[in-house]
Amino acid sequence: MSYPELRHDVFLRALLRQPVEYTPLWLMRQAGRYLPEYKATRARAGSFMGLATNPDLATEVTLQPLERFAFDAAILFSDILTVPDAMGLGLSFAEGEGPRFAHPVRDEAAVARLAVPDLAKLEYVFEAVRRIRSALDGRVPLIGFSGSPFTLACYMVEGAGSTDYRTIKTMLYQRPDLLHRILQINADAVAEYLNAQIDAGAQAVMIFDSWGGVLADGDFQEFSLAYSRQVLSRITREAEGRQVPAVLFTKGGGHWLEAIAAAGSDAVGLDWTVNLGEARRRVQDRVALQGNLDPMVLFANPEQVAARARRVIEDFGPVTPGAGHVFNLGHGISQFTPPESVSALVETVHQHSRRFHTPA
Ligand code: CP3
Numbered sequence: 394m395s396y397p398e399l400r401h402d403v404f405l406r407a408l409l410r411q412p413v414e415y416t417p418l419w420l421m422r423q424a425g426r427y428l429p430e431y432k433a434t435r436a437r438a439g440s441f442m443g444l445a446t447n448p449d450l451a452t453e454v455t456l457q458p459l460e461r462f463a464f465d466a467a468i469l470f471s472d473i474l475t476v477p478d479a480m481g482l483g484l485s486f487a488e489g490e491g492p493r494f495a496h497p498v499r500d501e502a503a504v505a506r507l508a509v510p511d512l513a514k515l516e517y518v519f520e521a522v523r524r525i526r527s528a529l530d531g532r533v534p535l536i537g538f539s540g541s542p543f544t545l546a547c548y549m550v551e552g553a554g555s556t557d558y559r560t561i562k563t564m565l566y567q568r569p570d571l572l573h574r575i576l577q578i579n580a581d582a583v584a585e586y587l588n589a590q591i592d593a594g595a596q597a598v599m600i601f602d603s604w605g606g607v608l609a610d611g612d613f614q615e616f617s618l619a620y621s622r623q624v625l626s627r628i629t630r631e632a633e634g635r636q637v638p639a640v641l642f643t644k645g646g647g648h649w650l651e652a653i654a655a656a657g658s659d660a661v662g663l664d665w666t667v668n669l670g671e672a673r674r675r676v677q678d679r680v681a682l683q684g685n686l687d688p689m690v691l692f693a694n695p696e697q698v699a700a701r702a703r704r705v706i707e708d709f710g711p712v713t714p715g716a717g718h719v720f721n722l723g724h725g726i727s728q729f730t731p732p733e734s735v736s737a738l739v740e741t742v743h744q745h746s747r748r749f750h751t752p753a
Contacts (some may be wrong), residue, residue, distance in 0.1 A: 394523065396594060396633070397531040404465040405534050405597060408638035408660045408681050410717035416706060416746035417465030418739065419536070421642075422725035423458040424470050427732060430457050441486040442478075445471050451521040452528050459533065461732065462739045465719075466533050466597070469525060469590070471518050473540030473601055476582055477549045479510035497552030499560065504571045509582045512589055519593040526594035537595025539587050541602035541643075542579035542620035549575065558607050565616060572616060580620040584627040591629045591637055599640040599662070600624060603724075606645015606664075613649055618656055625657035640683055644724055647672075654680045665723035669709040673716065681717025682709065686738075688722045691730045695737035702741040712750045720746070 399405075404417040425431055434454050438444035445451060455470040474492050478484035483495030498507055512519075525535055540548075548554070550561040550572075564572050587598050605617035621641055630637050642662025646653050654661050654676040663672055663684035672682055690701045702720070709718045720742045726735075 394526075394594060396526045397529075399534060399596070399635075400531045401465065401533050404719060405635070405638060407717045407719050408597060408640065408683075409636055410659075410678065410681050410715055412714065412751070413712070414747060414750055415743050416709075416712070416718050416720050416749070418720035418742045419464045419466040419468065420458075420722050420726050420735070421468075423462075423464060423468060424454045425726065426728035427726055427730040427735075428457055428461070441472070442484065445475065446517045448517055448521040448524050451517075452524040455521075455525050455535075456528060462735055463743065464533065464739070466536050467525065467529060468536040468599075469518070469522060469538060469595065471521065471538075473538070473545060473603075474548055475515060475518060476510065476539065476579070476586055477545055479512075479514040480507060480549075480578075480582070481510075482549060491554040492548060494548065494552045497560075498549045498575060499552075499564070501568075501571060504574050507575060507578050509578055509585065512585060515586065515589070518586075519589055522590055522593035522595055534596035535594060536597045536599055537587060537590030537593075538599040538601060539583045539590075539624075541600050541605060541617060541641075542576045542583055542624065543605055543608075543617035544601060544603045545579050545583070546572065546575050547604045549579075558604070565612065569616075576616060576620045580623045584624045587624065587628050591632050595637070596632075596635070597638045597640065598628065599642060600658070602641065602643040602646065605643045610648070613646070614652060617643070618649070618652060622656040638681075642683070650675050660717065660719065662721065663723065669705060669718070673709060678713075678716045681719065683719040683721050685721070685723040688724055688726050688730070691722075691726065691734040691738065693734075695733060698734050698737045699741040699745075702738050703745050706742065706746050706749060710749070712746075714751065 403413045406413050407417050438450050451470045474484050638659040640660040641658035644664050647667040660681035660683050665685050665687035686705050
């Protein structure tokens, strides 16, 4: 497959800690319900899965935020839960509720039945990647993604989102062997899934370990990080004559930053509980950092949004040779966010960050 040449690679260069003139940015969940045009396309699709499984509509919503805002990257419109859905767990998104699985994996028999899915079941994702790459026409790079093996297991075992993770933690403490088997299957599936996205045209990949931060110290390393590390060691790191950078994001992972930074990614995503300057000193610029504005800052007025965005850039400090920062939120953007706040944010990051970069 050959695509139009990439004309704007500041995001990829920042992830690889190469010189750039300003700090690039994109936002987790940048395509979503805070945009009226997303809601209109979603209504046409009838359901979230109707939208995600239709490559033309997935392309349309991936590009929508780029029409409004000067983001430096696009992210594939899909969901982390497509992988367990392809394993036969029966994913649905009820109106106004989170995701739900009809067949959660809770006992020995269900764990024994679990297997790496036939990637043909996820062909709609790879087709969306191909169409998005063509539609992007080299404007910005496309990010592919997956959930981490542990974060996927949370939904697979709980059967839905959770506040206390009681079901998966019961399995972890009572039958760690069962959880390890699930995690190994997930790691195999995620590695294959990300490689297929890269083959289809994803130019960077991100692993979302959204719930690794709920684990106890020791358990995080054993049940989450070890499997993300496995995935990172198995994914393709070059395609179309370019490096394909990988980002590992762990919400609530600040205490384990050194270990996370040593797991094999090019960049580490951080939530807002961590100071970027301190994080940078702890990892000694061995990886780029991505983050980390509190998404709720976007509910303040535009001047306050700008001031808080400047603070994140200043916390990171001068982007000296060998350092890399990609601006992002510390977690997904809220569906209630006023789009004007996003405009103020993009403008501030692009302008204010210039003085922190040394010209090549
Ligand atoms: O960032 C993007 O714009 C790309 C698309 C994307 C979605 N989900 C679309 C989506 C990405 C990268 C995800 C990842 C995802 N999905 C994660 C990891 C990131 C994170 O937020 O921690 C997780 C944990 C999920 C699981 C998931 N999907 C949940 C918990 C929900 C419901 C919560 C909600 O926001 O309603 C979803 C549904 C979902 N995935 C929506 C979108 C735009 C909203 C559903 C809708 O439109 O009805």
